[in-house]
Amino acid sequence: MPELPEIETIRRDLExxxxxxxxxxxxxxxxxxxxxxxxxxxxxxxVGQTIASLERCGKVLIINLSGGHSVLQRFxxxxxMYPLPASAPLPPHxxxxxxxxxxxxxxxxxxxxxxxxxxxxxxDLPRVLCxxxxxxxxxxxxxxxxxEFRALLADHRTSIKKFLLDQTHLAGVGNIYASxxxxxxxxxxxxxxNSLSHEQARxxxxxxRQVMRExxxxxxxxxxxxxxxxxxxxxxxxxxxxxxxEGLSCRRRGCSGIVVRSVHAGRSTYYCPLCQxxxx
DNA sequence: GATAATGTTCGATC
DNA sequence: AGATCGAACATTAT
Numbered sequence: 117m118p119e120l121p122e123i124e125t126i127r128r129d130l131e132x133x134x135x136x137x138x139x140x141x142x143x144x145x146x147x148x149x150x151x152x153x154x155x156x157x158x159x160x161x162x163v164g165q166t167i168a169s170l171e172r173c174g175k176v177l178i179i180n181l182s183g184g185h186s187v188l189q190r191f192x193x194x195x196x197m198y199p200l201p202a203s204a205p206l207p208p209h210x211x212x213x214x215x216x217x218x219x220x221x222x223x224x225x226x227x228x229x230x231x232x233x234x235x236x237x238x239x240d241l242p243r244v245l246c247x248x249x250x251x252x253x254x255x256x257x258x259x260x261x262x263x264e265f266r267a268l269l270a271d272h273r274t275s276i277k278k279f280l281l282d283q284t285h286l287a288g289v290g291n292i293y294a295s296x297x298x299x300x301x302x303x304x305x306x307x308x309x310n311s312l313s314h315e316q317a318r319x320x321x322x323x324x325r326q327v328m329r330e331x332x333x334x335x336x337x338x339x340x341x342x343x344x345x346x347x348x349x350x351x352x353x354x355x356x357x358x359x360x361x362e363g364l365s366c367r368r369r370g371c372s373g374i375v376v377r378s379v380h381a382g383r384s385t386y387y388c389p390l391c392q393x394x395x396x
Numbered sequence: 397g398a399t400a401a402t403g404t405t406c407g408a409t410c
Numbered sequence: 411a412g413a414t415c416g417a418a419c420a421t422t423a424t
Contacts, residue, residue, distance in 0.1 A: 118402060118403090119402060138399075148419090148420085149419080175402095175403080190403080190404085191402090191403085191410095192402095192403055192404080192420095193401065193402060193403055193404095193420095193421095194401090194402085194420095194421075194422085209421085227420080227421050227422065228401090228403095228419085228421045228422080229419085229420055229421080230403055230404075230419070230420075230421095230422050231403090232404090237405085272413085272414095273413085273414090274414065278414085278415095281403090290402055290403070291401090291402060291403080292402055293402090301403095308409085309412065327405095337402070338402095338412095339401080339402065340401070340402080340422085340423075341402075341422090342402065353415070359402095365409090380415095381414095382416070382417080383401095384400080384401085394418095398424100399423100399424085400422105400423090400424085401412100401421100401422090401423085401424105403418090403419105404418105404419090405418085406416105406417090406418085406419105407415105407416095407417090407418100408414105408415085408416090408417100409413100409414085409415080409416105410412100410413080410414075410415095
């Protein structure tokens with residue numbers, strides 16, 4: 117569920133709510149999400165320390181602890197993370213709980229368990245993100261010119277939709293926003309990445325930044341599972357132009373197209389055949 | 397019961 | 411050798 121705007125929303129919420137809090141106990145309930153070895157390392161690294169700062173790279177949340185370690189949290193499809201009063205019952209699918217020193221606890225919930233918790237030394241972060249997580253530049257903060265972006269595209273003959281989903285090129289775009297970005301840029305999802313013109317690359321880069329920024333401002337998209345760091349629904353689902361809108365009319369002003377859904381690599385893609393003609 | 401779901405990885409195949 | 415594709419992972423909701 118969570119893509120860059122969702123993780124950024126969680127990051128901001130948690131920074132405000134649990135930034136500076138002390139961790140007094142760590143419980144790990146699921147070896148799929150956090151391996152026994154990682155759980156041991158987490159206890160050693162976290163208990164007695166405080167939450168010093170929160171960062172994000174692509175869809176990975178980075179929790180920096182006092183004492184020199186960082187926790188990397190991937191959210192998979194159904195991950196959620198938010199604080200609760202220690203007196204509240206644990207929500208369903210709680211996979212990890214950090215008891216804080218102030219009568220609250222930070223919980224990570226994940227129904228499908230595609231998420232993963234990793235613990236690394238903070239000094240190793242750049243290497244881990246680049247080499248182990250294989251993340252490209254962050255889609256929101258990447259300092260990238262249209263020319264540089266086109267050079268990136270030129271190396272790949274795969275479709276532009278799959279290129280956008282590949283986190284090694286640009287990190288943070290997932291299946292919802294890939295459709296939204298391509299619609300905004302008026303590019304057909306099957307267009308080979310290396311066939312995009314300079315003008316198309318410019319529109320695509322611009323659309324990527326615009327959609328990421330607007331979705332963060334709306335606190336992400338809640339279709340089913342995603343919750344903010346305050347356990348609330350996001351708001352961007354109200355502004356989606358194509359995703360989930362098969363058979364409905366295109367939301368571009370003056371366009372009379374009907375949104376189409378197609379499936380590639382097992383993922384749904386939504387687009388408007390009028391605004392996004394093949395080869396267009 | 398069948399299908400699809402916001403993600404990543406791994407093996408097979410080009 | 412490197413790129414690319416589809417299946418698999420686990421669970422819930424429609």
